[in-house]
Amino acid sequence: MKRILSVVCAATGGLVAPAGAWCLQESPMAWEGARILTMDGEAIEQGVLLVHQGKIVAVGPAESVRIPEDAVRRDVSGKVLMPGLVCTHSHCGQPNGGDRSGPMHPGVRVLDGFNVRHPSIQKAQAGGVTTANVMSGSGHLLSGQTIYVKFRDGRTVEDLVIRGESGEVLGGMKMANGTNSRRDPPFPGSRAKSAALVREKFVAAQEYQRKRKAAEEDPEKQPPARDLAMEGLLEVLQGKRVVHHHTHRHDDILTVLRLSKEFGFRVVLHHVSDAGLVAEEIAAANAPCSIIVVDSPGGKIEAKDIALENGAVLEAAGVLVAFHTDDPITDSRLFFRSAALAVRAGMSRRTALEGLTIAGAKMLDLEDRVGSLVPGKDADFLVLSGDPLSVYTKVEETWIEGERVFQRSLEADRVFAVGGVGAGDDRVFSGCCYGPEEGADR
Template identity: 35%
Template structure:
């Protein structure tokens, strides 16, 4: 049992406790408040007036898929040989020995949603994991978490170079629609065949992999930078009645009111980058502010390795510098991504019953000079400085 005391607790659950305590047992938060009665023999961590907050969450990255300091040997994020690969699973490619995981948890990033890149129209499934462990199966929080789809320049560029479809935005949308229609038809045939096994269609792993999307069990995770690509993603999601999260959303601030009316959440970023391609011409740290003010639920991302994952708090700080409310910025790297990813019952805030993923900073978490003095994952101290 561990008692954290003498800290300013940013619960991310609607309140801040100026001088509070957190009690942890068996990997879970047992209690949080101003004065907690704890066993005399429990381990005590003195926050020394620092900031105590839930572990930071990156809602969109590729950590472990492109390994730090490697070339082709560690690049396992894009199976760029077929534009439609829903059967791929990130869990089969993530290497937890990638040094980036250590950098992540040492700097307070305790949970990530990681998965395939954006070469393909349908890239495969993301998984949500804790950032410390030796075996990926033991790090999983949610698997599968979302089905990656991509619009815009990336699929066009990759498959135009191979003289294959898609080489246009029309082609990307058509391939996605065709695959979803086939999966919908295949699902209907399988359900009908439950009463008549002789009519069972031949097994198709690609289409089978899309069943959780069609059943509303997981969202499409839509890579879309440009406003028109964002609207195409929404159009197709509505056609099939499926869940959707908007990833990158670089031009989202230009259509913030429309997105607020649609009600889809936006995972914004990576913003700490150059405008390396045409569809990033509207890149700005003002986007999170404008989206949040319009009423869009936002999370911030690094898109690691585009931005190293442990710089996520810096991204939040720069969004604050551009006008985003500080509380909203903290939520955008804690409780908001947890809610968007469907894991808020476990992480994202300091509340009774949740996983004891906790970070103690010596300064405000969005201060560029802040150090993570203690990092706990599932109640275990994984880093101490």
């Protein structure tokens, strides 16, 4: 497909801005005149962002960045540029995980149950979300392996996943405690039983790990038979897979910390309704928190005290804080609003903006690739009409790896930003990219 496009680009000169993004990768692209929130140090007024071949080449004040002669230049004076947003907890793309046959499914992958054409993905692009941890639900103690994705315009899930150095699909492990995962048998009926089931499984995984290791060290010994569930948990024990743990009530939060300590797994606490009651313990355990901001407390007992102040409280305790949409619980198009409401309730602007970007990147082990505008990182950025924390600001463009995935001025894209007929349909994908014209082939 890219080869075909190069031909198209050649035909149109490849220099028309804003042309099809893949064309632009042929030449560097310089964004000039905007206020740039790099999320790595102070804001740059009237700065320059230089991107090439999907990566950030340079960013800085105008006088400090040399713009190559062959660069396509975009004047974005009066706009704000910032990194694409990182959502640490998303259900975009209708992901599914384990079924009702049992409470723990460490061998089940969201990768195998993800609808790449679901409109929630285009709405997320319209909201400026470029990277997400897509997870299965919280109705299980362990519902499955999550996937870290870029919301690229893709045809298959493989087009969206983020891969590690050896080509593996990156992701975490979704777990939950509290009331959502407490159900009729074979699910646990109490909190203590929930913890016991989890411990039992991790003890089995430790044993599996021991046998594997023994076989590696001694050729006489047979390795254990392959077990997908155990392999999933092994990656958790080895720290390759971070546990993303739904937890609300103060005692449930402490249970997660206790289990994390016992088995040495890395964990990000998600939702954390009662953060204010156990912020010190969370800080002492050095556990990052991915929080949700909702418009009122309640909806279920474990969230009865969820507070707009949670971001401020955790910030004050020195905890790393990111936000998440939990889309569709909150709408990816309104992700900025989550941070803004946290600021309303006392969080600092800087930490709140980090909570939409670099803090989330850290929680997904992706801070070397996304979350800030730094040379060498992926060219994932947004063009905003103004202050990111204002209700009046609009996401005008969303770019991922140097490709434009959303442009508000195009009617075909705008419908996903504001809604309307067609915003609820699965995407009709043409099999090709968008071109320099109205994006009509999307």
